Amino acid sequence: MSPKELEEGLKSGEIPISVMGLGRMGLATACLFLDVGAKILGVDSNRRVVEMAASGKVRFTEVGVERILKTALDEGRFKATDKPTDVIPETPIIMIVVPTSVDSRNRPDYSAVEKVCRQIGRRIQEGSLVILDSTVGVGTTEDLVIASLEAASGYRAGKEFGVVYSPIRASEGSVLKDLKNYPRILAATDTRSLQAASTLFRAIGVDRIIHTSSFKTVETEKLFENVYRDVVLALTNELAAFCENAGLDYSEVREMCNSQPFCHLLLPGAWVGGGCIPVNPHFLIEAGEYNNSKLRLVKLARKLNxxxxxxxxxxxxxxxxxxxxxxxxxxxxxxxxxxxxxxxxxxxxxxxxxxxxxxxxxxxxxxxxxxxxxxxxxxxxxxxxxxxxxxxxxxxxxxxxxxxxxxxxxxxxxxxxxxxxxxxxxxxxxxxxxxxxxxxxxxxxxxxxxxxx
Ligand SMILES: NC(=O)c1ccc[n+]([C@@H]2O[C@H](COP(=O)([O-])OP(=O)(O)OC[C@H]3O[C@@H](n4cnc5c(N)ncnc54)[C@H](O)[C@@H]3O)[C@@H](O)[C@H]2O)c1
Structure with a gap:
């Protein structure tokens, strides 16, 4: 299929997409495609989430999501279910946006990703494309996602079906805008899958698409973004504490520091929360254990925050x-x-x-x-x-x-x-x-x- 045919098929609803996970990022991703006329079959393991989405209700505040969802529901272009087996055979494009987190010992927890991969693998059709959006650790796309899909399907990734990793780069509160405006970074099992995913993201208005050499490069890139933020926040809070003890005003010092282009000190805060910054550095720390990287600063920043x-x-x-x-x-x-x-x-x-x-x-x-x-x-x-x-x-x-x-x-x-x-x-x-x-x-x-x- 040519890129033009794929784009037309997407926008006419003839090529439907399934989105696994209808949380803040999954529902927003669905909305970006719905907004250009696509047909989306959304899957969530939580019945309450399914019921809310199916009735056009959104349980978080995210500009634009509710309006797009309601229009799509009125036009019969969005359906939600908790039964992945019903929708996977119907959709040649499957996006995974389920949660990834850490357990009580800060070890990565990819159980939701693994579960959906097994479900997808059991029902996937030849020629399908699976796009992983959830944030994962270094090596996870190949060792867990592709391995589970292949084991459950009996097909080979890159041959009978394609896999793309393209992590979400967006901040809560401005997700639709960010998903369109930030460059989208992609790695794939094969050139056809890479081209197809690029066509899909261009169709929803993403201007810049960056193709990378390997899954590991993209996985690492995504983690580095959040580690960078964590480290700068730790530094910010340490320097703010110094000013507090020295009888100085950090805000005043910061303003002067940031008046030159190489300094980007942030404002201190009561805590560092959210599902990404406190979690994703641990994905990198775990990867470091396998290649003898000490990542001392990464660990210290996490501890300080x-x-x-x-x-x-x-x-x-x-x-x-x-x-x-x-x-x-x-x-x-x-x-x-x-x-x-x-x-x-x-x-x-x-x-x-x-x-x-x-x-x-x-x-x-x-x-x-x-x-x-x-x-x-x-x-x-x-x-x-x-x-x-x-x-x-x-x-x-x-x-x-x-x-x-x-x-x-x-x-x-x-x-x-x-x-x-x-x-x-x-x-x-x-x-x-x-x-x-x-x-x-x-x-x-x-x-x-x-x-x-
Ligand atoms: N929230 C952010 O700011 C942000 C930013 C960038 C990346 N991400 C990444 O995006 C991914 C999704 O994050 P989110 O904020 O949307 O999470 P979320 O918790 O808001 O939503 C996840 C949804 O997936 C559903 N789910 C869980 N297991 C499932 C399964 N096996 N099958 C189907 N549905 C399942 C949950 O019920 C929930 O509705 C994560 O990997 C996260 O790290 C999030």
């Missing part, structure tokens, strides 16, 4: 003490439960651990997050009062954990009236103007901002 929460808690205790209060029986409002700004996602957010550790010290904690109702927060086991007012009433300290946009416009006068006299505000999201907070007779603290004198 895991310890950030302790630093935030120490700052809470210290700030309360400086204000003449004790953590025991202190009332603390926590603004921000999501793992990062402007997304609705508690996965890999240390919010539960934060509440547990503050409570153990005797504090009474309430959590507020504009992306969740208080009912949703309570259902996830977090102590939540009603809205901003209910959360701030009578508190000794407000801890802002992430930079949700809503926090930037917090009415400080009202907040000050609701909180106890001379209450403390710890602004880990860097969202408030210190002068304006202090004008309301509140004590302002921020990560990386030392107290002089």
């Amino acid at each position: 895991d310890q950030l929460l302790s630093h935030t808690i120490r700052l809470v205790v210290k700030s309360l003490r400086a204000a003449g209060r004790s953590i025991r029986r202190a009332r603390i409002a926590v603004f921000g439960a999501s793992y990062k700004a402007n997304v609705k996602n508690l996965a890999y957010s240390p919010i539960h651990l934060l509440v547990e550790r503050l409570s153990k010290k005797g504090a009474e904690v309430r959590v507020y997050d504009p992306f969740f109702t208080s009912e949703e927060l309570r259902r996830s086991g977090l102590p939540a009062a009603r809205g901003v007012k209910g959360t701030l009433e009578g508190v000794d300290l407000l801890l802002i954990t992430v930079a949700h946009d809503e926090f930037k416009t917090l009415n400080l006068r009202n907040a000050s009236r609701l909180m106890r006299k001379s209450a403390v505000v710890i602004d880990c999201g860097n969202v408030l103007n210190p002068r304006k907070v202090e004008e309301e007779k509140l004590v302002y603290r921020r990560l990386g901002r030392g107290v002089q004198g």
Whole structure:
């Protein structure tokens, strides 16, 4: 089939695609294809996820996804099921976007990928193309994905079917935009599969496609991106801690550093969460064990970023003490439960651990997050009062954990009236103007901002 025929077949719905895993990335991937007229058969092992997708409901906030999904449902171009066996024989193109994570000992967990590969392998048709999008460790595409597909199908990859690895490069909150705008990196078992995948990604508007020499190169590239971020975050937080101890303001120092082009210091944060940055470095660390790479900096960055929460808690205790209060029986409002700004996602957010550790010290904690109702927060086991007012009433300290946009416009006068006299505000999201907070007779603290004198 020529690239033109493939593109036309995709856009007319004659060549349907199945997407395995309808989470944030899977559903967004499906939407990119739906948006150009494709027909998608979505598969998810979670019945609730299937029901929601089939009724056009999206359980996360991601610009554009709900609108595209609803249009496709109205036009009969999207179906969701929990039965992969029904859809695999119907779709010559199969995309895998299931989760990959680590276990309690930080060892990679690819069980979902392995499971779908066996399911695909049992029903795959000759001539099909399997595209793996999930993030995996070095060697996994060949040793686990291709091996499982071949064992279950009896076919040979690169001959009777093709395999492409093309990891997702996108940030939560802007996934559709990122998936189109960032270059797509591909490796494949054979030239035909590489060309076919390139045609598919071009058809959804990806401008730049980078072909690489091997699966291992792409796997490593994806992991390096997240390791880079983890290391810069660790450095950022270390330097911010130095400024805190030295009575300096890290934000001011950073602004000057970043005024030359080789310095890209970030802003410090209360934690490093999410399903990628705290997880993917462990995929690389495991690969390093097989080739005697020590990866000391990678390991250290992970350790330091895991310890950030302790630093935030120490700052809470210290700030309360400086204000003449004790953590025991202190009332603390926590603004921000999501793992990062402007997304609705508690996965890999240390919010539960934060509440547990503050409570153990005797504090009474309430959590507020504009992306969740208080009912949703309570259902996830977090102590939540009603809205901003209910959360701030009578508190000794407000801890802002992430930079949700809503926090930037917090009415400080009202907040000050609701909180106890001379209450403390710890602004880990860097969202408030210190002068304006202090004008309301509140004590302002921020990560990386030392107290002089
Ligand atoms: N979230 C991000 O910011 C991001 C960014 C880049 C890459 N990724 C990678 O994308 C992949 C998917 O991430 P996500 O954020 O969409 O995860 P997610 O947890 O939001 O969604 C995964 C979905 O797969 C389903 N699933 C699990 N096992 C399954 C199985 N055996 N068969 C069918 N469905 C199954 C789950 O029910 C869930 O709905 C991961 O490898 C992740 O590392 C994520």
